[in-house]
Amino acid sequence: MDFKMLVAIFVVSLFARIPTSSAWGTDGHYMVCKIAQSYLTSTASSAVLKLLPSSANGDLASMCSWADNVRTTYPWSSALHYIDTPDNLCTYSYSRDCHDSAGAAGRCVVGAINNYTSQLRTYPSTTYNLTQALLFLSHFMGDVHQPLHVGFTTDAGGNSITVYWYNVQTNLHSVWDTKIITTSESNYFGNDVNKMSDSIKANITSTQISQWNSCGSSTSACADSFASESIQQACSYAYKDAPNGAYLSDSTKLKEAVRWMAPSLSDLPIQLEDDTQAGTEIDGVSWKNATGHTWHSNRD
Template structure:
């Protein structure tokens, strides 16, 4: 008999140490792409909010929530990096899926995006200015989780722990499927196609946004009812991509090589682009001082 869902999630929290996070390259890329699409107002506010050690660069802080989540005082954030979905359903529903290992509702990546968006909204758009938040932390968490929700296996199945429980080979290395999507596809691409230079990969993605994906950019930015942010949409996209690309041909014990890498890399690069464009859109709306925006809602 399998572990009950709480047991699986507790095991999940043990397994993901140092693994369950879109790697530093992925987070840096999403935030660097976003920086290139920020308005003057948004860029100015972001720079004011960033800690001094960031030296004015949003991308330099985007892995911070991964760096601190294993500290005792930050354990409560561990469940905010992902959301589990029912096995083989290939769909996501907020009220069904967003809870932590103790069953607390809203404690998942989409819930975190709603929360930190509303914190920044309250301060900069006057929704509830009496509430006091650490807005620097809110910005860093929001930027990080906007990237996480675009990694398909951050919205993977609970039964295999978002691919963490699927042991595979990546060329000559032993790993798990989640780590392949978090880190190894990007790392291999940087080394193989971009001369081990992440900035070259980011520039190539930016060119695609300007050229090949220029017709798609407005649809990526669309948010129902003119809401500020739509993480439920992003999560729904991710689980469908997980079913179509991440899980397919990646059964336990499989060695993944060129066929898998070359067919999945375009998916990863587009998700990095979408995460960056959407993060920029959210920050541009939050930090626009010209027009008041509509309240975020689930």
């Protein structure tokens, strides 16, 4: 498939779930948090600055991959990065799907978002480690917007589907996780993640922000809607015409999606809408009311 075509698809739904490595690539998470911090209200921004470790120098984006980096330290957290859904149903149900491999309810990315949002809403009077809550939540808000982080059980979110990206063997998850981003950075942004992030932000409209924050005041309803959108996008775009052995750089795969995204193809740098969506929703969901159980969190 032509690179611009795949980028167009990627605009629709960003990244994917990894059960054997880390969630998005580092740059994907970095951009989500950079955009998110720029949209925080003054109250939320002040709280974030107080909660960030001193090593971050006030930069949330620099810590946005922390949740991946502590998987060895906190092996319990692996199940919180994704959701397994029944193969080919293309639907998500919290009661059916939000559990870990041992069947423990609530241990999935949506459950984690709900948990850490609840903890942050106790700010500033709390017994929770709100720095960790902030870092986990910021990361998981990115993960839930990756289509394959709410993927099929059998293929582990595309990890077991071998594909070729510009003739180099990889897996479907990796393509949506990192390859599209790094190729975009190289081709259009001089390998500068900040330029790419700034370009994404420049294309955000007030209408989009309003739509992204329209799920209401219920945290659980918001997170459930994010997961439902992701599995639908996974089926419509990420999994579509991507069997084992597919060559994604030169096939005609996803032509329908290219037509659907035609308005966004008129200009590059590309608009990675779900990246920005994840970023703006961090503020809307986590800090709307900000003025339990702390999971000691194995798999992406």
